[in-house]
Amino acid sequence: MGATAGPVWGRREQQDFRSRVRGTLLGVAVGDALGAPVDGMGVAAIREAHGTDGLADMVPAYGRRGAVTHHTQLTLFSVDGLIRAQVRRDTGAWHPPTDLHRAYLRWATTQRDWGPDERRKEDGWLAREEWLYARRDPARTLLVGLGDDTMGTPDAPKNPGEAGPEPAARSAPFGLLVGWEPQLVAQLAVECAAQTHGHPVACLAAAAYAVTVHALARGESVDAAVQQTLALLATRPGHQPVSDALQQALGAVRQGMPTPERVSGLIGAGTAEGVVAAAVYCTLVGQDVRRSLCLSVNHDGPSAATGALTGGLLGALHGETALPPAWLAELEGRPTILELADDFAMEMTQGAALHSPAASSPAWLARYPRGA
Structure with a gap:
């Protein structure tokens, strides 16, 4: 797998x-946190709990308002894996799906261990964030x-009968590879989806979502983004x-x-293609970001996944300032998300100044080690 030459970055473009x-990353987390308290409840139960208009604001889940689920956790590890892939390229190794798999294994460790192991320096900084060790109902x-x-892999996938939306819900970062051609973004999403969900629908829905984010980010x-996705x-x-x-x-x-x-109706049985389609619909019809996000979680399907997917689309489309400030203010892990987002943006626009085969920033390699 190779990437095309990236864009030329002026200050305004950066x-x-x-x-x-x-x-995109904050949008995924906000939509995820909004949907978490009503995930899987159904419209009737949501209205009974929150009134005839349904859920219209953040309410507690997992003991606090703004709590995120495994969708956000895995999205952050997707970003970590992409940065590590770029850093490891200096060694002559270039296979992003392997780096993403290593990142997802680091996430899996957070679901087994009580907290980070400070001795494992090769894990990098994200795996040492204690708040990520909360287990939030992962499938x-x-x-x-x-x-x-x-x-x-696509030829030998894990769980070949599974068609759920989880791979799509962690795939927004692939769409932020704006220097890549869309077909390479799609292929990366497919290869990473196959690491947990091997059904073709799950893999291609993840690709469709990543490519749509890619067009929006550009x-x-x-x-136009959906039409380009359909053509691909x-x-x-x-x-x-x-x-x-x-x-x-x-x-x-x-x-x-x-x-x-x-x-x-769009979500149907809650498999990946319906959830991605519902997120696209909510993004298109909402009169503003807040209404789009509320629409994305008030239904009979998986509210957290649909909210996360919708939030990622809205964030890629509008940027961070369009997201509801009151929701961002109570979002779990917001400092970590912002730090990781800025690291990703810096790596993708100025990576050559941070590391090369000849010389590298020790601080950057401590954050994103080449080894694991």
């Missing part, structure tokens, strides 16, 4: 990119897929369920006022 990176499929050191409109999907065997779901999302935009029932 600032815009950093805002979109921050927006068993994730724990099984990452339960040993064997990496699933300044496209949502409509058409070249992939087995794409029809994902393409059909996205087409249904576009069609639903023209069917009148958005409702929870319409979102539930």
Whole structure:
């Protein structure tokens, strides 16, 4: 797997990119935290608990407001893995799926251990963040897929019958590789999805989501981004369920006022293609970011995943300043998310000044070691 030459970064371009990176990662976390308290409840139960309009604000989950789930945790480890892939490239090694797999194994360790092991310097700084060691109802499929050191691949995937939305929900960072061609972004998403969810729908839905984020991060409109995604999907065997779901999302935009029932209809059985389609729909029809996010969690499906996916799209589209400040203020792990986002933006725009085969910043290599 190779990447094309990146863009030329002027100061304005760097600032815009950093805002979109921050927006994407914060958006994933905000949508995830908004949906966490009502995940899997269904519209009737949500309305009974929160009124006829459903959930309209952050409420507690896991003992606090703004708590995130495994979707955000894994998204952050996706970013960590991408930075580590860039750093390891200095050694002549270049296989991002392997670096992402190592990052996901570090996440799996957080789900088993009580806290970080300070002796493991090769883990880097993110794996030493104590708040990430909270277990937030990860799907068993994730724990099984990452339960040993064997990496699933498209030819030999882990859990080949699993078609859930979890791979898509950790794939927003792949779309932030704006210097890559879309087909390479799609391939990386497919290869990383296969590490836990081997069903073609899960893999191609993750690719579709990453490519849509990619177009948004490069300044496209949502409509244009989805059309580019559909064109790319058409070249992939087995794409029809994902393409059909996205087409249904576009069609639903023209069917009148958005409702929870319409979102539930798009989500269907809660498999990856429906959840991604629902996130696209919520992004398109919401009159503002807050309403889009609320629409994305008030339905019969997986609210945390749909919220995370919608938040990632909105953040890539608008940048960080469009996200509701009151929700950001109580978001769990916000300092870590911002620090990681800024590291990613710096690596992607100025990485050559941080490390090279000849000389590297010791502080940067301590944060993102080449070894593991």
